[in-house]
Amino acid sequence: MRMPAIGITCYPDQGGSGVVATELGLNLARHGCEVHFITSSLPFRLRSYGKNIFFHKVEMPEYPVFRNSPYTLSLATAMHDVALHHNLDILHVHYAIPHAAAAFLAREMMKPTPLKVITTLHGTDITLVGQEPSFFPITRFLIEQSDAVTTVSSFLKEETKKVFGVGDDIEVIPNFVDPRVFKPRQDDELRERLAPGGEKLILHASNFRKVKNVPAVVKVFGLLRRDHDVRLLLVGDGPEMSEVQGLVEQHELENDVVFLGQSDHLEDILPVADVLLLPSRHESFGLVALEAMACAVVPVMTSIGGASEFINDGHNGFLRDPDDIEGMAEAIGTLLDHDNQRQNMAEDARRDATMDFGASCIMRQYLELYEKLI
Numbered sequence: 001m002r003m004p005a006i007g008i009t010c011y012p013d014q015g016g017s018g019v020v021a022t023e024l025g026l027n028l029a030r031h032g033c034e035v036h037f038i039t040s041s042l043p044f045r046l047r048s049y050g051k052n053i054f055f056h057k058v059e060m061p062e063y064p065v066f067r068n069s070p071y072t073l074s075l076a077t078a079m080h081d082v083a084l085h086h087n088l089d090i091l092h093v094h095y096a097i098p099h100a101a102a103a104f105l106a107r108e109m110m111k112p113t114p115l116k117v118i119t120t121l122h123g124t125d126i127t128l129v130g131q132e133p134s135f136f137p138i139t140r141f142l143i144e145q146s147d148a149v150t151t152v153s154s155f156l157k158e159e160t161k162k163v164f165g166v167g168d169d170i171e172v173i174p175n176f177v178d179p180r181v182f183k184p185r186q187d188d189e190l191r192e193r194l195a196p197g198g199e200k201l202i203l204h205a206s207n208f209r210k211v212k213n214v215p216a217v218v219k220v221f222g223l224l225r226r227d228h229d230v231r232l233l234l235v236g237d238g239p240e241m242s243e244v245q246g247l248v249e250q251h252e253l254e255n256d257v258v259f260l261g262q263s264d265h266l267e268d269i270l271p272v273a274d275v276l277l278l279p280s281r282h283e284s285f286g287l288v289a290l291e292a293m294a295c296a297v298v299p300v301m302t303s304i305g306g307a308s309e310f311i312n313d314g315h316n317g318f319l320r321d322p323d324d325i326e327g328m329a330e331a332i333g334t335l336l337d338h339d340n341q342r343q344n345m346a347e348d349a350r351r352d353a354t355m356d357f358g359a360s361c362i363m364r365q366y367l368e369l370y371e372k373l374i
């Protein structure tokens with residue numbers, strides 16, 4: 001059988017949906033699929049062009065009559081163009097708004113040549129953006145019009161069904177991690193630089209949006225710092241950054257908080273941490289927690305959302321309510337005080353992440369879906 005040719009669209013900048021889409025494309029290409037990334041710029045994790053990988057930049061012309069360049073139309077045109085010239089079988093879009101709309105248009109333009117549309121819902125496209133009154137009906141329409149819809153957790157599937165009243169046939173295909181990239185690694189030099197006094201390290205990584213609840217990270221750290229030798233590493237950037245910086249100053253934590261900015265190589269930093277803290281308001285999955293687990297770093301994470309689908313509270317990590325500052329501090333304190341317990345949990349975390357959510361295992365699910373569709 002000919003391997004399918006697939007067009008992949010995602011937001012190319014920092015963010016879990018872009019990471020999943022890019023890693024999926026890279027893995028599919030290794031399996032022999034022809035993969036065409038159709039995005040507004042190079043996806044940040046697309047660092048090299050292997051065999052079978054192509055990149056098509058969506059051009060967005062500026063005209064004085066437009067207040068904003070119509071991204072959706074430019075994307076639909078690019079998708080149609082690539083589908084036509086490269087005989088695409090499938091357009092696989094990540095994050096519904098507006099990517100599923102562009103794919104819908106491209107599929108209409110291709111008729112009668114068949115072109116299947118798969119929409120992968122990642123999180124806020126359903127839990128926040130899709131529920132805005134101005135996006136609600138079109139999000140529901142696009143879910144119904146896609147040839148297949150996947151969600152990254154059962155939580156997100158149930159949320160989609162509850163809110164939009166559609167999606168019984170949604171397939172759950174969880175986030176995944178490449179255990180050859182995200183793995184335990186001893187880097188004494190980096191550790192020495194980040195924790196010169198031999199302190200323990202707590203790490204938070206996100207795009208610093210409201211939903212990530214980063215002020216809670218600072219508050220939990222403030223409590224812990226009272227009776228632990230510990231430092232906080234903040235990785236990423238985003239709209240909440242100045243509020244977070246203000247909070248760090250207000251709590252007089254400047255000397256023990258390290259702002260590392262955005263990193264395209266999280267796999268280099270994650271393994272030096274002792275604990276990952278992700279207290280999001282909700283998280284449909286929480287990819288960075290899975291990546292941390294693969295590096296044998298224990299996650300302490302929000303209980304709201306899909307995290308319980310890969311974190312077994314008290315065994316390979318901890319789940320806490322995002323407002324439970326003391327509960328999170330207590331869980332981390334236990335880990336910092338008991339090295340043996342932390343190491344045992346870290347081993348379980350690595351095993352569970354790589355066995356159940358390893359790239360090759362999840363890739364099979366996507367390939368089966370593609371085969372079913374074409």
Ligand code: GMT
Nearest residue numbers: 015016017122123124283284285286287
């Ligand atoms: O929905 C978002 O917030 C955007 C998206 C992203 O691009 O970071 O994050 C979502 O997709 C990730 C990959 O599937 C999931 O791991 C994140 O949990 C999810 N974010 C939320 O649900 C808040």
